[in-house]
Amino acid sequence: MRSHEAGVLHASGYGAAPQWLPYPTDVNELLPQLWPSTARRDEEGRLSIGGVDMVSLAGEFGTAAYVIDEQDFRERARAFRDDFARPFDDLGGVDVYYAGKSFLCTAVAQWVAEEGLFLDVCSGGELAVAQRAGFPGERIGMHGNNKSLAEIEQALSYGVGRIVVDSLTEIDRVAETAERLGVTAPVMVRVTVGVEAHTHEFIATAHEDQKFGFSLAGGQAMEAIDRIVGRAEHLTLLGLHSHIGSQIFDTSGFEVAARRLIGLHADVVERHGLHMPEMDLGGGFGICYTSQNTPLSPTELGEQMSDLCRRELKAAGDGSEDTPTPRFSIEPGRAIVGTAGITLYEVGTIKQVQIDDTRHRAYVSVDGGMSDNARTALYEADYSCTLASRASQADPMISRVVGRHCESGDIVVMDEYLPSDLAPGDLVAVPGTGAYCRALSSQYNHTPRPPVIAVRDGVARPIVRRETIDDLLALDVV
Numbered sequence: 001m002r003s004h005e006a007g008v009l010h011a012s013g014y015g016a017a018p019q020w021l022p023y024p025t026d027v028n029e030l031l032p033q034l035w036p037s038t039a040r041r042d043e044e045g046r047l048s049i050g051g052v053d054m055v056s057l058a059g060e061f062g063t064a065a066y067v068i069d070e071q072d073f074r075e076r077a078r079a080f081r082d083d084f085a086r087p088f089d090d091l092g093g094v095d096v097y098y099a100g101k102s103f104l105c106t107a108v109a110q111w112v113a114e115e116g117l118f119l120d121v122c123s124g125g126e127l128a129v130a131q132r133a134g135f136p137g138e139r140i141g142m143h144g145n146n147k148s149l150a151e152i153e154q155a156l157s158y159g160v161g162r163i164v165v166d167s168l169t170e171i172d173r174v175a176e177t178a179e180r181l182g183v184t185a186p187v188m189v190r191v192t193v194g195v196e197a198h199t200h201e202f203i204a205t206a207h208e209d210q211k212f213g214f215s216l217a218g219g220q221a222m223e224a225i226d227r228i229v230g231r232a233e234h235l236t237l238l239g240l241h242s243h244i245g246s247q248i249f250d251t252s253g254f255e256v257a258a259r260r261l262i263g264l265h266a267d268v269v270e271r272h273g274l275h276m277p278e279m280d281l282g283g284g285f286g287i288c289y290t291s292q293n294t295p296l297s298p299t300e301l302g303e304q305m306s307d308l309c310r311r312e313l314k315a316a317g318d319g320s321e322d323t324p325t326p327r328f329s330i331e332p333g334r335a336i337v338g339t340a341g342i343t344l345y346e347v348g349t350i351k352q353v354q355i356d357d358t359r360h361r362a363y364v365s366v367d368g369g370m371s372d373n374a375r376t377a378l379y380e381a382d383y384s385c386t387l388a389s390r391a392s393q394a395d396p397m398i399s400r401v402v403g404r405h406c407e408s409g410d411i412v413v414m415d416e417y418l419p420s421d422l423a424p425g426d427l428v429a430v431p432g433t434g435a436y437c438r439a440l441s442s443q444y445n446h447t448p449r450p451p452v453i454a455v456r457d458g459v460a461r462p463i464v465r466r467e468t469i470d471d472l473l474a475l476d477v478v
C-alpha cells in the first residue's frame, strides 16, 4: 500500500466502534459468561471477586495485578473431571490433563492435584513447578518438540506417566536415556492429523506444514511407531496423541482428528498386533473473551466428544474383544483457567483522539500492557473490560485500553465502551486473562511483572509475588 497521511485512510469506512460491539444499555453490567463465577458489583458499585473488593486488593497489592478466583478454577476443573467425563463412562472413562502452559505456579499445580486431574507440562521449568508442588509423577504428561536430554532425564527420573514424542531424534534420545537410567519410558506419539481448527472453522489438509508431530499423510507417524516398537525394551507405546488448535467452539474438527487417529490405531493393531491402551485428543476448547464468543459447556463438550469417539470407533469396527477401546484423554488449559483470571489496572492518562470530523476514541492508558498481556499484540485477540472501582451513571464512550510500553501495538483492549466520566486513578478490570497472559508475560521496558493474587471466601493471597526492580537488577552481571 502507498503511504498516506495518517488518519484519512485508516478511518474511512470504519465506525469508531466495531460492528460486533453492542452499545451498552448499562455500562456497569457484568456479563456472567465473561467473569469468574464469584464476580459481583457490591452495593457501592465496586467489583468484588471471591468476596474480595478489588479496590482493597489494589490498595494492598498494587496494580497491575492478576487476580485468580480459586473457587471458579476448581469448579471448572471439576466440571471437566465429572460433567465432561460422565458420557465417557461406557467407553471406559476419560482422563483430563490440565495444560500447565496456560498458567502454572506451585499453588495452581496443587489445586490441580487436589481436584484429581492430570497435568501436562512442556518444559523442565514447568516440570520443576509440578515437582515442587509434589504433583504425582504418574499423573504428569510431558510435551514439546525439542525436549533437551536434561529435560528427558528429569522427566524419566521423576517417573512421569507419559512423554509425548515429537521426532525420530527424540525417540532415540528417550530410549537411550531410559536405558541409561534403567527404566522403561512410557511414550505417546504426537500425530499431525491434517486438521487445523480455530474458532468455528476447521481446515482438513493432506500435508501439515508445521513443526509439531509426525505426519499421518506422509507415513512418518507409522515410521515413528515402528521405531518405538523396535525399542520395546526401553519404550512402552501408550498410544496416539493429537492437538488440533485453540479457542475452538465446535467439535467437528475433533471428529476428523478422532477418525484419523482411530484409523491409525487400527493399522497399528494390524501391523504389529499391538494394542495401545490410550488415545489423546488434545485441548483447545474456547472461552468467552467478549460477548461474541459462544463456548460449549464441559457437559456439552463431553456429550459431543464421547459421541464422536463412539461413532468413529464403531465405523472402524473397534471396541470388539480383540481390539479393546483405548482410554481417551483431553488437555484443556484455557477452558479451566482462562475465565478464572482477570487483570486489574489503574487508569493513568486518558486522551480523546479525533478519528475524523465526527468521530473520536478515548485512549485509556493503564499501568501494564503488552508485558502482562501479549495476546492482543500477538494474535489481535479481543478482550472486554469494565470500570472496577465504582459504578458510573455517565454515558458510554468508545475506548481503547492501551499499555505503557514503547510500541503503538501495545493494546490491551482494542474496543470497549467505558463510562465517559472515567478518570485517572480509576481501576479497570479485564476479564478472561487467566490463560496465556502471565504465562506469556515479559519484562519489556524493564517492567517488573505483576503478582498473581488468589481470592477465595473473602481472602486474598498472593500465589506469585510481584517482581521488584531488585529482581530485574539481580540478573545483571557487573
Ligand SMILES: *Cc1c(COP(=O)(O)O)cnc(C)c1O
Pocket: 099, 101, 102, 143, 243, 245, 246, 247, 282, 283, 284, 285, 331, 332, 333, 334, 335, 435
Ligand atoms: C496448548 C496445548 C493445549 C492446551 O490448549 P488450550 O487452548 O489452553 O486448551 C493442550 N495440548 C497441547 C499439546 C497443547 O500444545
